[in-house]
Amino acid sequence: MSLLVKLLAQRIALGLLLLFLVSILIFSGTIILPGDVAQSILGQSATPEALANMRRDLGLNEPPVQRYFNWLGGLLQGDLGTALTSGKDIAESIGRRLGNTLFLAFWAAVISVPLAILLGLIAVRYRERWPDKLISAVTLASISVPEFLIAYVAIFFISVRLRWAPSVTTINDSMSLGEKLHTISIPVAVLTLVVLAHMMRMTRAAILNVMQSAYIETAELKGLRMFTIIWKHALPNSVAPVINVVMLNMAYLVVGVVVIEVVFTYPGMGQYLVDHVSKRDIPVVQACGLIFAAVYIGLNMVADIVSIIANPRLRHPK
């Protein structure tokens, strides 16, 4: 058992180290961005004195290393700073937006992950026959078409023609869960189509790889049904590669949905980030970048941990 604990502790420590390095990258990245914050806040007609005052107030005259540690110190105390443009507390504005993004990602994941694995299993069961080819063709097509195009096509048919669900998906706290789900149904469907192919193809490939093993032949010679063999003998041994792709796609659902949020005017993190990048609001961009990185690293860490736990040799040492 101690080996398992050691491996897990290593993995978590590595994740934290990675997050620290990413924070340095994000900070230095935003520093070398062209343009001047004070200039963009005050506009072209600002006097040199006003600009100098502004820079001093914002702490822009201090050396970068000191600014980084000031920023990091704030982060560690949960203080993401204040937005330059609105003067609001960033943590507070992000909190609500992040909640919305996670809400959308959660429901897309709840539908797409089991569906992808099920389709993968069916593709393996009927490999090289028409169900396999159909599943491959449809999922490949859906990943090849740009997501905004799928989104507009979906809006046109489902929202405009059939009038089943709204195309503007603004949600707020006064709505019931049912109302919220109805509102976000089109973006959830589009996101599902976008992430399905990758996970389904990995499930298929990983299981087909395991299907070559001698123990699958043993199972066949026990007279088991093909689906029982795939489900009970092949899938448990394909967990590690599948979970990695699932987590990558879940991370995408959180950090990569900018386009979908803009198309559906959904009040999530993506939109918030895009708005503030165009306004050169550095503290907000930094905070968003760090949160996205944390989500990415966290989910990949979960994938690593699940893979480690799924290995019976580590779970039950000799």
Add this chain to the structure above:
Amino acid sequence: MSDNLLKVRDLKIGATVYPPGEKPHDIEIVHGVSFDVEKGKVLGLIGESGAGKSTIGLASMAYGRGGVKITGGEVWVNGRDILTTSHSDVRALRGGEVTYVSQSAAASFNPAKKIMDQVTEAAILQGKFSSKEAVSRAIELFRKLGLPDPETIGNRYPHQVSGGQLQRCMTALALCPEPDLVVFDEPTTALDVTTQIDVLMAIKEAIRDTGVAALYITHDLAVVAQVSDDILVLKMGDMVEYGTVDQIINDPQEDYTKALVSVRSIEHEEKEPTPEPVLKVQNITARYKGTNFDVLKNINVELHPGQTLAVVGESGSGKSTLARVITGLLPQSNGSVHFAGRDLSRDLAGRKKDDLRELQMIYQMADVAMNPRQTVGTIIGRPLEFYFGLKGAEKHKRIIELLDEIEMGEAFIDRYPAELSGGQKQRVCIARALAAKPKMIICDEVTSALDPLVADGILKLLLDLQKIEDVAYLFITHDLATVKAIADSIAVMYQGEVVRYGGKSDVLSPPFDDYTDLLLSSVPEMKLGWLEDVIANRKMESAGN
């Protein structure tokens, strides 16, 4: 004949092959085989690799591996032709009436599931037993097969038990649904001899106690003689000879069977040690990086010019590690290697070109020891260029000399490894080693991947070459028959130590230490009733103690 459990008539099996540079096409790999197995009897299927043994065994379960399919004939199990019945009937047959024990239990158990779940799965699924009944039957079988902790061993995962134990678990898996027929496919081939004898006895007793019939597939005639009632000899998909065990072993009719029975016909006179050994290993102790366990403990052996030192032992005894230390791949933590009158540097980087040249190696897997994209001429020519700077016509002449020495000839010079048989590949590796004009060659299990008749040819060649080239061999093997055939001196290794060392006649004559005695008495002999005699002897000895 109607009460025959398994009746096979004129069975033909085909496969699709994909030869390089040609269109895929179908070939026949089994050409009309017929045999019967009565209730409670054991039929041994014997032959070299490619004889179609496993293919025929799996055909009795209506199963073909990969592109293999049954193209003709009949297979009757319990009075019904299984090649024409429905899918669901075939499923009920597999894991119900006929079950299978594979060569590698380690690969055939699902690593993610507990042993008990896998052993009882077929019996429960086929509706033969309730899960409670199946578990108690499995525990009963574990006990019968001599597994430790029969009550709880089923709760372990496959990686938590040893190879020999897992092979017994596989036998329990096959016997659990009370089948009428079990197909044993080389069940002891992957085991050490000392483990093999226990598993063999366990299988034999289980067959006797449960009254199950069996197809026993192996390439080892001495093993099959211990467990079978009848034997069917196969060669390249054809039936060669079919008879009772007594007739096949004691009165074989066909030349091929005679050759199989009389294999290991090599005689080799032990040579006297010379005053100056070519290799002197002194007090070698070694461990692998990052471990704190000595895999070699204080090893002392000598090898004399033109002679053969055989290093024998089970897997994990440190034989190959010793070779790694001598070649410099694993620097020793203590001791020295004295070779051809000088001390060798501990690690490879510190060795001179002549050290490398005079110490060559031949490996178990000739396949992977050669670059598949180089011709035989290039492979053998490389050491000629590298060590002696030979070029052009001179090099060509030397390559042909070497090809003649390994009894292959000029015609092979432009062939690729994929176009050679297993034995030919090993011969090319021998020629490559000889090309460097070495004083000593380390042979690491060079015949264990080969069929007995082919292996015999390789050993004869090695002995002939030794006479001509005066080269010394350090011969690593787990096969005592090989040792008896070619060694001048022997080192028996056990758990990283040399437990017995000396001239061949001394090491192989009593009084023995316990381990050497166990090792020697475990080698199957081609004699009916050998297994029972050994087991009876061991029981008597342990009762006497």
